Amino acid sequence: MNAVQPIATRKTRNPEQTRTDLLAAAYNEILESGFQAASLDRILAKTSVSKGALYHHFGTKQELGLAVVEDVIAPQLSERWFTPLQQSSDPIACLQQLLAEKIAAADERILRYGCPLNNLIQEMSPLDENFRQSLQRILDQWVQVIAAALRRGQAQQNVRSDVDPAEAALFVVAAIEGCVGLGKNMQSLRSYQTCLGQLQQFIASLAP
C-alpha cells in the first residue's frame, strides 16, 4: 500500500530536522514564556529530543535564542513585510494593504502573545548586547525598507515631498509595535484593530 519511503525519512538520524524541530519548539516556548523564562526541559519535552542532542546543535541557551531570531523570526518578517515593500512602487498603497492584512489576520494568538520581535526587544535589549544587536539588525532593515519605499513614492509623487522618509518610517514601525503591544494587554480585538486603523489614517496623511 505505502510507497517506498524516501531515503531522507528512512534514516534514523536527521540532524537538519532535529535542528529545525528544536528551533520551532524554542520559538513557541520563547513566544509563550519569554526567553529568560523559557525552559530547555520544556523545549525538549515538546520535541522528544534529548538534552545531549540539543547541546550538540547549540552551545548555550543564548545561542539557541539567537538562532531563533536569525532563522525563524527574521525570515518571517522578511517574507511578510520586506519583500512586498521592496517590490512596490506605491508605498502608501502597499503599507495600507499590509496593515489591512494584519487587521484581517488578527487572531487570538497574536492578541495574546504579541509580536515575537517586539517581545524579545523589550525583554532582552537591556540584558544582552548580542540579542540587542541581532534584533536591531532586523529593526533597522524594517525601517530602511519602508524609508526606501517612501523615497521611491516621493519620486513618483505618490508621497508628499515634505515628508521625511527616514523619520516617518521609524514612526510607522514604532506605531505597529505599539499597537500590537497595546492589544496584548487590552485583549480586545476591536481595540487592536481600531488602533491599527488609526495608523492607516496616519499613513494616508502622507499622500499629497
Add this chain to the structure above:
Amino acid sequence: MNAVQPIATRKTRNPEQTRTDLLAAAYNEILESGFQAASLDRILAKTSVSKGALYHHFGTKQELGLAVVEDVIAPQLSERWFTPLQQSSDPIACLQQLLAEKIAAADERILRYGCPLNNLIQEMSPLDENFRQSLQRILDQWVQVIAAALRRGQAQQNVRSDVDPAEAALFVVAAIEGCVGLGKNMQSLRSYQTCLGQLQQFIASLAP
C-alpha cells in the same frame, strides 16, 4: 550637635518604611530584569531586609509585583500624565508639552530600560490574569483621560470635529509605548526623540 531624633526614626521597627523600601527595591529590580527574572534574594540584598520580613508584608512574589504596579507605577503615571491632562482645556497644547518634556527628559535610564508599564505589559499580560487586569486599569485610565481631554478640546474647537477622541487616544498611547520600545532597542537618543517628534506631528494634525 544633632537635633533630637524624631520618634519615627528612633524606633527600631518601622513597618511602613520597610514596605516602602521593599517596593522601591522591587521596582528597580523588576525594571532591570523583568518580573519573572527578578530575584527576591537580590531585592533583599539591596534593602538589607530579611526574607521573613518580606514575606510578612507580601504573601507571594506575585503580590509584591502587583503592589509595585499599584503603589509605584500607577502614581508615577498619574502625576506625570493624568493630572496635567485633566486640568488642561487645550489637549493638543498639553499633549505637545508633555511629549516635549518626555523628549527633553530622555536619559540613559529610560533609553536602556524603557517604560516600566510597557515592560510589564509585554512580559506578564499573557502569563498572569491578575497582572493583566491591574495593568489594564492603568492603561484604560490613560486612554480615557486623553479621550476626555480631546472631547473637551472639540467643545472648545481646539480639536477637529471629525476626530474620534477614543480612537485617537488609543493610538496616542500605543504610539508612545511604541516609541519608547523602539528606543530601547536602537539605544539611540536621536532615534527616540525623532520618533516622539513624529508623534507630535500626528497630534498637531488633530487641530483644526
Add this chain to the structure above:
DNA sequence: TGTATTACCAACCAATCGGTATCTTGTCAA
C-alpha cells in the same frame, strides 16, 4: 505592668535551572 499581636530573623527546603561528563550508535568516506 501584663499580654496579645505585629514585625522580624536565620536556617532550611524541594524544585528547577542551565550545563556537563560519559557513553553508545548511526553515517559516510576510503
Add this chain to the structure above:
DNA sequence: TTGACAAGATACCGATTGGTTGGTAATACA
C-alpha cells in the same frame, strides 16, 4: 569492511529559585 567523526542518549552537577519553618523581640493596648 573499517576507522573516524558526527549525532544522540542518560545520568548527573552545583547554583539558584520562591517559599516555609520555628522562633525572638519590639510594640500597642488593656
